[in-house]
Amino acid sequence: MTGRPPPGRSERSTRRRHLTLAVAGILALSAPALTWPLMPDEAGFLLVARHWDPGPGTLYGPLWVDRPPVLIGTYRVADALLGSYGVRLVSALLAVAAVLAAHRLGTALGGARAAAWSTAVAVILLGWTTLATWAGKSESLGVPLVLVACWLAVESTRRTERWSGLATALAAGVAATLAVGMKQNLVGGVVFIAVLMTARLVRGVSPRRPAALLLGATVVGGALPLVVVLLWGARVGVSPQLLWDVLLGFRADAYAVISETESQANTARALRLVGLAVVTGIVPLLGWFVLRLVPALRRHPEVGLALLAVIAVDTAGVVLGGSYWDSYLQVFTPAAVLVVALLSTMPGSTGAVPRLVTVGMVVPLTVSLVTGATPSATQGTATGTTVGRAVQAAAAPDDTIVVMHGAPNVVHASGLSTPYRHLWSLPRRTLDPDLDELHAVLTGPDAPTWIVVVHAVSSWGLDEDGEVRRTIGSSYERHGTVCGIDVWVLRAEDRPPLPPSDCERPPSPRGDR
Incomplete structure (x- = not known):
């Protein structure tokens, strides 16, 4: 990945205007949620956070949940500082961070035009009320961190100053692991970084030592949140085995329970999820990437391989989730943004494609906002x-x-x-x-x-x-x-x-x- 020439004053001004509109747009889409009642998951996480009393044999004390301590800690801090709806403010701020990351990703991979399209897609997907992006759900808090991790990883490979690149790679690893700390299956950032950095090292696109150092920095960054959680566990008496059983062992048992139980509701939700994936533009965008996979790999081989791996892992995560809630689709937001950043300015990819997809996403979103004061969720x-x-x-x-x-x-x-x-x-x-x-x-x-x-x-x-x-x-x-x-x-x-x-x-x- 080679650096692009610095933009002129007019281009910088245009970018700033677009970015300002995008940030204002995502904040406007998030603001109504401050008048909507807390969702069951939000209320449950809040109760667990308020009664948190860890110790030997118990991760959270009197109430049980299979979510990581990073998520419950976020709720506890947000509640202490801002009250019950504090986590929705955190969600809105993370959505802003994701929009900024999408803009920078587009700039890095395709220039100003790609930045405009990738930013638009990020705003639209993060603003879809049907997907509960406005809520303080695990996905709403974790998916923006995945997108931030992907941007920082790409950015670290473009930094010419060694220590700046290493610091950026370290931050990418931290963001990727924090996303997993919001929900266990949000591993897109980890997968993207692992494939991107390994592919750069194997292909020798840069001197081996700098490439290895970047990979090492991301590993160290990714390990930091895990080390903090383990040290916290040792201090309060929560063993690594208990963390494993609650956060991972339970998920396997729960999937078996879901699979063994016939549920018409689950089947209906699965069919609805497929329809939503089409209407929101996720399926068309991912299909566009598949159709343009070969030229994408030629132009940006490491990013293309990493994106392909992310799509595969995210799809498996949604399928294995079992319950097929609408919010599951949030996990595809980073992949959709990366697709547009990669393809919108490639030779042979006309502007009509991203325009068509974006318009197809905007219309249903606008209708859903205009026809009801609150989403069906x-x-x-x-x-x-x-x-x-x-x-x-x-x-x-x-x-x-x-x-x-x-x-x-x-x-x-x-x-x-x-x-x-x-x-x-x-x-x-x-x-x-x-x-x-x-x-x-x-x-x-x-x-x-x-x-x-x-x-x-x-x-x-x-x-x-x-x-x-x-x-x-x-x-x-x-x-x-x-x-x-x-x-x-x-x-x-x-x-x-x-x-x-x-x-x-x-x-x-x-x-x-």
């Missing part, structure tokens, strides 16, 4: 928040709550603690498949005051012997229904009626502390 979330607030209004200060099965946003909105460690349905199905642990909680001294039945107790084949249902029927009485969801209270407790709730109107964030 918030509809179920709004209901859960409404139910939780209704319980909060009728609850005593020391009451506790358990939700059947999952929906951590109900727990968060209620303001109550929960004596049952599993906030999500998948860990419940994987680690407590017979609901023995849940039944012990319901019949023990810490039995919850409230039970909210968001999903039937027998969902996913749980409670086959009906023991949990019998316990609820004997120890609890139905206290009311909110938005079609049954709410139960301990028979021994006297609580006021649940207040009337407006289930048609999304709740404001005023009660989310």
Whole structure:
């Protein structure tokens, strides 16, 4: 990769205007999320962060989640500094960083024109409300770091000053590993760097010693966050084996549970995901890369090989994810940006192709923004928040709550603690498949005051012997229904009626502390 001549004053001015518009655009697309209720994952991560109490045998203490400490630590810091919605501000700032990285990638690989197209694609994909890019989900926090890691890796190979290149490579490694720290399958940055740096070393595109030093710098940078986590674990009593079991071992067990359970919902979500991949422009862009693979490899062989590896790994990650949520598609944003950066100015690639793809992405995005004040992803979330607030209004200060099965946003909105460690349905199905642990909680001294039945107790084949249902029927009485969801209270407790709730109107964030 050779350096390009410095741009003239007029070109620099144009680039600045484009970049300013892009940053303003992504911030404008992110801003409405500050008025939307917290999603279940956001609420759950926030609860885990607030009750974080690690020690021997437990990664997070009273609540269980299979996400890395980097993610929960981000939630804890954002909550302490900015409150419940702090993580959405962090997500917006990371989206800005991703847009800047996309611009720099385009500049490095194709010049000003490629920078304009790659920046546009980044804004569009990061602004798709359907993919929940605006939320503080694992993907929303990790994917921008993958894109930043890819840019820094490419940038490090272009630096002529050795120490500047090594520092940039080190930063690339850190960003790539931090992305994995947000969600385990966000390995795109690691894969891109590994293939890019190894290919440069093997092909001898630069003197062997500088190429080896760059590779070594990325390895050191990538190891730094891991070392910090391991040192933290040693300090609080969390062993490497426990980290492995929670973060990786559980995923294998959970995939087996998903595979063994017939689910029409999963099939429907998978088909929807394919349709979204086409509508958002991801499939057309990746298809364009496949069609132009040979000339792309001739022009930028190391980057082309690295991009090919990233696409393969990301596709496998989405397929193996099992649940096929819309947010899974966020993982393809770095690959889509790289495709445009690589191909938009190649000989034989006319401007019509990126224009057509970009327009095809902009139109559905615009329609989705104009036709609704909130994305469909918030509809179920709004209901859960409404139910939780209704319980909060009728609850005593020391009451506790358990939700059947999952929906951590109900727990968060209620303001109550929960004596049952599993906030999500998948860990419940994987680690407590017979609901023995849940039944012990319901019949023990810490039995919850409230039970909210968001999903039937027998969902996913749980409670086959009906023991949990019998316990609820004997120890609890139905206290009311909110938005079609049954709410139960301990028979021994006297609580006021649940207040009337407006289930048609999304709740404001005023009660989310």
